[in-house]
Amino acid sequence: MLILKSSYICYSTHIKMSKERKRREALVYHAKPRPGKIEVVPTKSYSTQRDLALAYSPGVAVPCLEIEKIKDDVYKYTNKGNLVAVISNGTAVLGLGDIGPEASKPVMEGKGLLFKIFAGIDVFDIEVDAKDPEKFIEAVKAIAPTFGGINLEDIKAPEAFEIEQRLKKELDIPVMHDDQHGTAIISCAALLNALELANKKIKDARIVISGAGAAAVSCTRLYKSFGAKDENIIMTDSKGVIRKDRKNLIPEKQEFATDIDVHTLKEAMINSDVFIGLSKPNIVDKGMLRSMNKNPVVFAMANPDPEIEYELACSVRDDIIMATGRSDHPNQVNNVLGFPFIFRGALDVRATKINEAMKMAAVEALAELAKKPVPEQVNIAYQERSLSFGLDYIIPKPFDPRLIEEVPIAVAKAAIASGVAKEPIEDWEKYRVQLAQLIGSDKKTIRLIHDRAKSSPKKIVFAEADQLDVLKAAQIVIEEGIGQPILLGRKEVITDLMESINFNGEISILDPKSDAQREMKDNYAKLFWNEQKRKGVTLYEAQSMMRERNYFASMMVKNGDADAMLSGYSRNYASVIKPVINVVGKNKGVSKIAATNMILTDRGPIFISDTSINIEPTAKELAKIGFMTSKIVEMFGIKPVMAMLSYTNFGSSKHHNAGKVTEAVAYLHRYYPDLVVDGPLQSDFALNREMLNERYPFSQLAKMNVNTLIFPNLESANITYKLMKELNKNQSVGPILLGLKEPIHILQLGASVDEIVNMAAVAVIDAQKKQKK
Numbered sequence: 001m002l003i004l005k006s007s008y009i010c011y012s013t014h015i016k017m018s019k020e021r022k023r024r025e026a027l028v029y030h031a032k033p034r035p036g037k038i039e040v041v042p043t044k045s046y047s048t049q050r051d052l053a054l055a056y057s058p059g060v061a062v063p064c065l066e067i068e069k070i071k072d073d074v075y076k077y078t079n080k081g082n083l084v085a086v087i088s089n090g091t092a093v094l095g096l097g098d099i100g101p102e103a104s105k106p107v108m109e110g111k112g113l114l115f116k117i118f119a120g121i122d123v124f125d126i127e128v129d130a131k132d133p134e135k136f137i138e139a140v141k142a143i144a145p146t147f148g149g150i151n152l153e154d155i156k157a158p159e160a161f162e163i164e165q166r167l168k169k170e171l172d173i174p175v176m177h178d179d180q181h182g183t184a185i186i187s188c189a190a191l192l193n194a195l196e197l198a199n200k201k202i203k204d205a206r207i208v209i210s211g212a213g214a215a216a217v218s219c220t221r222l223y224k225s226f227g228a229k230d231e232n233i234i235m236t237d238s239k240g241v242i243r244k245d246r247k248n249l250i251p252e253k254q255e256f257a258t259d260i261d262v263h264t265l266k267e268a269m270i271n272s273d274v275f276i277g278l279s280k281p282n283i284v285d286k287g288m289l290r291s292m293n294k295n296p297v298v299f300a301m302a303n304p305d306p307e308i309e310y311e312l313a314c315s316v317r318d319d320i321i322m323a324t325g326r327s328d329h330p331n332q333v334n335n336v337l338g339f340p341f342i343f344r345g346a347l348d349v350r351a352t353k354i355n356e357a358m359k360m361a362a363v364e365a366l367a368e369l370a371k372k373p374v375p376e377q378v379n380i381a382y383q384e385r386s387l388s389f390g391l392d393y394i395i396p397k398p399f400d401p402r403l404i405e406e407v408p409i410a411v412a413k414a415a416i417a418s419g420v421a422k423e424p425i426e427d428w429e430k431y432r433v434q435l436a437q438l439i440g441s442d443k444k445t446i447r448l449i450h451d452r453a454k455s456s457p458k459k460i461v462f463a464e465a466d467q468l469d470v471l472k473a474a475q476i477v478i479e480e481g482i483g484q485p486i487l488l489g490r491k492e493v494i495t496d497l498m499e500s501i502n503f504n505g506e507i508s509i510l511d512p513k514s515d516a517q518r519e520m521k522d523n524y525a526k527l528f529w530n531e532q533k534r535k536g537v538t539l540y541e542a543q544s545m546m547r548e549r550n551y552f553a554s555m556m557v558k559n560g561d562a563d564a565m566l567s568g569y570s571r572n573y574a575s576v577i578k579p580v581i582n583v584v585g586k587n588k589g590v591s592k593i594a595a596t597n598m599i600l601t602d603r604g605p606i607f608i609s610d611t612s613i614n615i616e617p618t619a620k621e622l623a624k625i626g627f628m629t630s631k632i633v634e635m636f637g638i639k640p641v642m643a644m645l646s647y648t649n650f651g652s653s654k655h656h657n658a659g660k661v662t663e664a665v666a667y668l669h670r671y672y673p674d675l676v677v678d679g680p681l682q683s684d685f686a687l688n689r690e691m692l693n694e695r696y697p698f699s700q701l702a703k704m705n706v707n708t709l710i711f712p713n714l715e716s717a718n719i720t721y722k723l724m725k726e727l728n729k730n731q732s733v734g735p736i737l738l739g740l741k742e743p744i745h746i747l748q749l750g751a752s753v754d755e756i757v758n759m760a761a762v763a764v765i766d767a768q769k770k771q772k773k
Helices: 008-013 019-031 049-055 061-069 071-077 101-119 133-146 159-170 178-197 214-225 265-269 286-290 310-316 339-348 356-369 376-381 403-417 428-438 445-454 468-479 491-500 515-535 539-545 549-558 573-584 619-635 656-671 683-687 689-695 714-728 753-772
Strands: 083-088 122-127 149-152 175-177 207-210 233-237 274-277 297-300 321-324 458-462 483-488 508-510 564-567 594-601 604-609 641-645 676-681 708-710 731-738 744-746
Touching: 061 071, 083 101, 083 133, 101 122, 101 339, 101 403, 133 159, 149 159, 149 178, 149 339, 159 175, 159 178, 159 214, 175 178, 175 339, 178 214, 178 274, 178 297, 178 321, 178 339, 178 356, 207 214, 207 265, 214 233, 214 274, 214 356, 233 265, 265 286, 286 310, 297 310, 310 321, 339 356, 339 403, 339 428, 356 403, 403 428, 445 594, 445 731, 445 753, 458 468, 458 549, 458 753, 468 483, 468 491, 468 753, 483 549, 483 753, 491 508, 508 515, 515 539, 515 549, 549 564, 549 573, 564 573, 564 753, 573 744, 594 619, 594 714, 604 619, 604 714, 619 641, 619 656, 619 708, 619 731, 619 753, 641 656, 641 683, 656 676, 676 683, 683 689, 714 731, 731 744, 731 753, 744 753
Parallel strands: 083 122, 083 149, 149 175, 207 233, 207 274, 274 297, 297 321, 458 483, 458 564, 483 508, 564 744, 604 708, 641 676, 641 708
Antiparallel strands: 594 604, 594 731
């Protein structure tokens, strides 16, 4: 065994890429395969001359004339109602400062991406070369007719205050400076819940605010809206406590100046109940924490390095309720919990502004959501047994699917109640369904899979590591913390390839054919022979088999020297699956293994089975494929809603191919009554619930969104998933093997680097699940 550096414990805590590698990775991500992160996609047909004549001249003149007569019809005939401008002048970009409008563009594109994936909102990012507030305001006002809302971003204080106030007053569409109000809304929801856990009232809480910028001012104002008292608030800046006797204070600081006899942050912290950090790293020490009252609430939100490190704070006070701006600690105050959903609700009722009532409604919705039972999908995504309201869960997780329903509805209702909605919603249940469907594409699925894998990484043996793409994937797996690769193949080839891609790190390389692995091979051969000797396998044959990488890798997993295995990149499926089955075998009760592919579509993940193994399954085998697939769907935190497919609907054909599916459905209904499944169904009826409900209202799928499709044979399933990949450019995760005793998965021939990385994450999740059992 060649070990470049051995330290699995060090690996599992954290793996740090070099700064240069991170830099290069970020640049490649933004530059390839095409520059930028967002694009404009047509929403109407454009395939014929008739389509083009309607899209542009002469047909386009008709809606133009209608809008000329009734200006509000612009919402009826254009995308204005779902279009937000993310606008910046680049004067306060992240922690980079004043870097200019061009340099701010990647951030604004990133913001647009978040709007789209979390709330289905389209975005144009606009970078304005104007530091003078008046010029900036005039530029925004001039382009405002294009948009349904405006998100101001990364504008330095105090200019940000004037710009937002003026635009809110002078425009009739929602305007919000997210740097101010996003942080305020999320932190306020967390604060209300933290104080509830501490058994304190916000009106009585002594609150120390570290920082006096746009976010700090907005946070403090919102806390006051919920009952915080001026006499209990102490705000500090780089000069110390902002006191009434200090000269030359700007209006925003005057608003929070105190006459309490304290002058430094250290003095302010004594007998305080709440610390809100919006300043800089490591300014709070142990003594300051100890001086706070019982059950202190500490939000250290400087990013990436907080005002006090999470571990240090928790070691000093075991009664602390803490939040940070980081995703690697509980209670992350993340603006993505707010801005997509706030604008969603505002746009959908055509609100003329985002007012205090709407912000307060968002706060209350977020605070209340954290107290509700958490969906299993969220528990699984964050590798939690059962998240529940408490010290480590005072604010929802960013990937909670309920956010898209709860927050926009609360904001929309507040807009209507406060009189700023121009198009009130009447059917709230219908609106809830529409919101849920907005994020059906679930592009976050891959992120959830990776995050879950990273929560408890496992050792993955890559059986074909002397292939460049496999090695590239292994590099990503170790750098991202998804797992610890073990590389199988020719040592000299692997090391040369590693050098060519600058792959360094803590990694093991094994060559089953080399003398260096003789002891392992002999041990594996004896173990395998003892199991197979009464099936005609000799010791010599077992020893020969262990020189073959798939036998060797399978034995590593079976023997506990690896947790999971990937193979199949350069070899046909049959040649890989045979040694795997011979070595590890099938789960108890499984007569035949199967495979499913998860296809990421605009309507959400769709699982397709059997894509790789069973050519012509019987009715009973088809039913068992369906049941095994349902367990994989559940592994990803999704409730399976299954359609058994055929060319016919509900037995309208008496052909034995259709009859087989009917028998399989009956078997599932009899032995697994809790499984939501029906059929036989044609694929269009299975995926179109309105059509299904109209023709076959008796089906339990009629009012549900199907997410699992079981095909009657291998050729139909395999052809379908590959057509979806190539024609629709849907991402596929799989094939995911069903029914094996061990977490071993076989890649499709010539899989891409991304596909291998995704399958590595799936293998880790599978290992996590099997080890729990």
